[in-house]
Amino acid sequence: MRILIIPARGGSKGIHKKNLQTVNGISLIERSIKSALQAEIDVIILSTDDQEIKKIGTKYPVVIHDRSETTSSDTSSTESVILEVISQYESLWPINATIGFCQVTSPFVEPNTLNECFSLAKKGFSSFSAKEFHGFIWEKKETWYPVDHPADFRPRRQDLNSKFIETGAIYCFPLENFKEKKYRICSEPYPVLVNNIQSIEIDNLNELKLANLIATQHEVTNLDHLKNQKLPKIIFTDFDGCLTDDKVKVNMFGKESVIANRKDGLAVKRLKKFGIEVVIATMEKNVVVETRAKKMKVEALRGLEDKVSAISQYLESKQLNWSDIWYVGNDVNDLGPIEKAALSLCPLDASPEVFSKASIVLSRRGGEGVLAEIASRLESNQS
Numbered sequence: 031m032r033i034l035i036i037p038a039r040g041g042s043k044g045i046h047k048k049n050l051q052t053v054n055g056i057s058l059i060e061r062s063i064k065s066a067l068q069a070e071i072d073v074i075i076l077s078t079d080d081q082e083i084k085k086i087g088t089k090y091p092v093v094i095h096d097r098s099e100t101t102s103s104d105t106s107s108t109e110s111v112i113l114e115v116i117s118q119y120e121s122l123w124p125i126n127a128t129i130g131f132c133q134v135t136s137p138f139v140e141p142n143t144l145n146e147c148f149s150l151a152k153k154g155f156s157s158f159s160a161k162e163f164h165g166f167i168w169e170k171k172e173t174w175y176p177v178d179h180p181a182d183f184r185p186r187r188q189d190l191n192s193k194f195i196e197t198g199a200i201y202c203f204p205l206e207n208f209k210e211k212k213y214r215i216c217s218e219p220y221p222v223l224v225n226n227i228q229s230i231e232i233d234n235l236n237e238l239k240l241a242n243l244i245a246t247q248h249e250v251t252n253l254d255h256l257k258n259q260k261l262p263k264i265i266f267t268d269f270d271g272c273l274t275d276d277k278v279k280v281n282m283f284g285k286e287s288v289i290a291n292r293k294d295g296l297a298v299k300r301l302k303k304f305g306i307e308v309v310i311a312t313m314e315k316n317v318v319v320e321t322r323a324k325k326m327k328v329e330a331l332r333g334l335e336d337k338v339s340a341i342s343q344y345l346e347s348k349q350l351n352w353s354d355i356w357y358v359g360n361d362v363n364d365l366g367p368i369e370k371a372a373l374s375l376c377p378l379d380a381s382p383e384v385f386s387k388a389s390i391v392l393s394r395r396g397g398e399g400v401l402a403e404i405a406s407r408l409e410s411n412q413s
Contacts, residue, residue, distance in 0.1 A: 031072045031073070031123055031124050031126075031127040031128070032070065032071045032127075032128055032130070032148045033071075033072065033073045033075065033119075033123060033128070033129050033205075034069075034071045034073070034074050034075070034130045034131065034132065034144070035075045035077055035095075035111070035112055035115050035129065035130070035131040036059075036062050036066065036074065036075065036076045036077065036092075036131065036132060037078075037097075037111045037112075037133070037134075038059050038062075038076060038077065038078045038080070038083050038134045039079050039080065039097060039102045039106075040078065040079055040080025040081075040082070040083060041102065041103075041104065043104065044233050044234045044235075045232070045233075045234065045235060045238060047082075048134075048135065048232070049080075049083060049134045049135070050083065050086075051232070053137040053242050053245050054242060054245035054393070056379075057086065058134045058135060058137055058232070059083055059086055059087075060086060061134075061137050061139075062133075062134045062136075062139065063076065063086075063087070063090050063092060064090075064385055064386075064391070065132075065139045065140065065141055065144065066132065066141075066144065067090065067091070067385065067386040068141040068391075069141035069142075069144035069145050069148075070141075070144075070148070071144065073093060073123075074090075074091070074092040074093065075092065075094075075095050075115055075119070076092045076093065076094050076095065077095040077097045077111050077114075078094070078095070078096075079096070079097040079098075079099070089382045090382040093119075095115050095118065097114070098114060100114075101114050108214070109212055109213060111131075112129065112131060112214075113212060116129070116205070116209065120205075125205070126204070126205070126206075127204075127205045128148055128151040128152050128205065129151075129202065129203060129204075129205050129208055130144070130147060130148055130151065130200060130201060130203070131200075131201055131214075132144070132199055133198055133199055133200075133231070135198075135231050135232045135233065136159075136199035136200075136228075136229075136230065136231050136232075137230065137232065137241050137245070138227050138228045138241075138244075138245075139159075139199050139228065140224075140228060143159055143199075143200060143222060143224055143228065144200060146222050147159065147201070147202040147222050148202050150202065150220050150222065151202035151204055152204075154204060154207075154217055154218065155203075155217060155218050155219065155220035156202070156203040156207070156214065156215045156216055156217045156218065156219050156220065157200075157201070157202045157203070157219075157220045157221070158196055158197075158200060158201045158202075158215075158220075158221060158222065159196070159197045159198075159199045159200040159201075159221075159222050159224050159228070159229070160194040160195060160196050160221035160222065160224070161194070161195055161223065161224055161225070161228075161229040162192060162194055162223060163192075163194065163195050164187045164188070164190055164192065164193070165187070165190075165193075166179055167179075178190070178191060194221045195229075196221075197224060197228070197229040197231060199224070199228070199229070199231065200222070201214045201215075203216050203217060204217060227244060230244070245393075259373060260372065261304055261305065261306060261408075262306055262354055262356040262372060262373070263305070263307065263348075263350055263354040263355065264306065264307045264308070264309055264348075264350070264356075265301065265307070265308050265309070265355065265356045265357075265401070265404070266308075266309050266310075266311045266341060266355055266356070266357045266367065266371070267309075267310055267311070267357070267358040267359075267401065268310075268312055268358065268360055268361070268363075268364055269310050269312035269314050269319050269322075269330075270288070270314055270396075271360035271361055271377065271379075271380070271396040271397075272359065272360050272396050272400055273290055273291070273294055273310070273322070273396075273401070274288045274289060274290055274396060275289060275396050275397030275398075276360070276396050276397070277289070286316055286318065287318065288318055289397060290322055290397070291397055291398060291399045291402070293399035293401075293402035294326065294399055294400070294401040295325060295326045296402065297399070297401035297402040297405040298326050298327060298328055298401065300402075300409065301401065301405050301408075304408055307328070309328060309329045309331065309344070310322075310323050310329070310330040310331065310332075311331045311334055311337055311340065311341055311357075311367070312330070312331070312332055312333075312334060313333065313335065313337075313363055314333070315332055315333040319332050320332065331344065336366075337363065337364070337366055337367050338366040338367060338370060341355075341367055352371055352372065353372045355371050355372060356371055356372060356373040356374070356375065357370075357371035357373075357374050357375070358374075358375045358377075358400060358401075358404075359374070359376060359380070359384055359388075360376055360377050360380040360381065360384055360396055361380070361381045361383075361384060362381060362383050362384070364376075364384055365383060365384065365387060368384060368388055369387065374387065374388045374389045374390070375388055375389065375390045375391075375392055375400070375404065376388035376391055376392065377391075377392050377394060377398070378391060378392060378393060378394060378395045379395040379396055380396075392404070
């Protein structure tokens with residue numbers, strides 16, 4: 031059994047309410063939860079003393095642990111939190127369980143890294159995320175002096191001994207070993223190497239700004255696994271929350287309007303170059319859907335109470351099946367098509383239920399050009 035603990039107290043010194051700060055529009059606490067949901071983890075426990083963080087946690091399939099005042103101070107160790115969680119829930123776990131924790135302040139933790147750390151813990155190691163370091167270190171006591179290299183000779187960087195720095199993001203270990211030693215490195219250590227982006231840790235405002243700058247560039251490139259994916263005949267997409275930002279404007283006469291993204295209209299033409307058609311599938315009955323569909327030159331299936339049945343009938347009329355389509359959705363009424371489509375995608379701000387089921391989480395929120403992102407990734411993969 032794999033148990034991941036996410037320690038997230040409300041207090042912080044460097045940045046006010048640090049764990050609630052956002053990177054690319056998503057709070058640090060939600061980033062940790064969402065990454066964990068995409069990894070191979072049996073139980074996720076959010077340990078916090080903060081009501082706002084608890085409220086966020088209740089949106090997701092995680093266990094909320096009420097962190098005590100004793101383990102919520104500035105001087106409390108992470109180990110004390112882990113021990114407190116173990117004392118409360120251990121009776122529900124098998125003796126050979128593996129425990130891990132991830133720090134909310136590492137915004138770019140990837141599910142595969144979590145999986146690798148847990149796999150090593152299962153083998154008896156105390157694993158941790160780390161990055162390789164080739165550089166010159168100096169320390170100061172009474173004066174400055176070099177560490178592991180002479181002061182009067184400059185060796186080549188490649189001739190220096192390799193060093194590995196803990197990123198502080200992830201630690202995993204066998205439950206029994208931790209109970210005995212009460213420390214995160216409680217068995218033979220084993221670093222899991224990550225790249226420089228994954229190693230970023232946020233402790234101050236400059237690092238928060240840096241993470242946001244990186245996120246807007248880095249996260250749009252995370253569809254490399256589309257390279258080996260069979261291209262669909264059709265991409266079905268929900269309307270509200272995918273082609274719009276899920277908000278509606280109502281004027282004094284009760285007339286509704288939405289904001290769409292022109293990039294998605296152009297994306298339809300770009301996708302057609304791959305032989306891919308786009309079809310809107312929505313519960314919405316408002317004529318605005320039809321109007322937007324005509325502008326984009328795509329079909330629109332409106333007023334769908336049962337999307338699976340409606341799409342199945344449509345596919346039958348085209349002599350296609352579910353293996354021929356991709357589906358883009360953002361809310362619980364999209365879960366049926368998401369589970370049946372050959373590939374499912376969702377915007378970054380999709381509901382927790384959809385987020386944990388979709389094959390691919392896009393870097394853009396609804397209304398920010400989700401079809402354009404898909405087209406860009408496909409074009410990038412062809413180059």
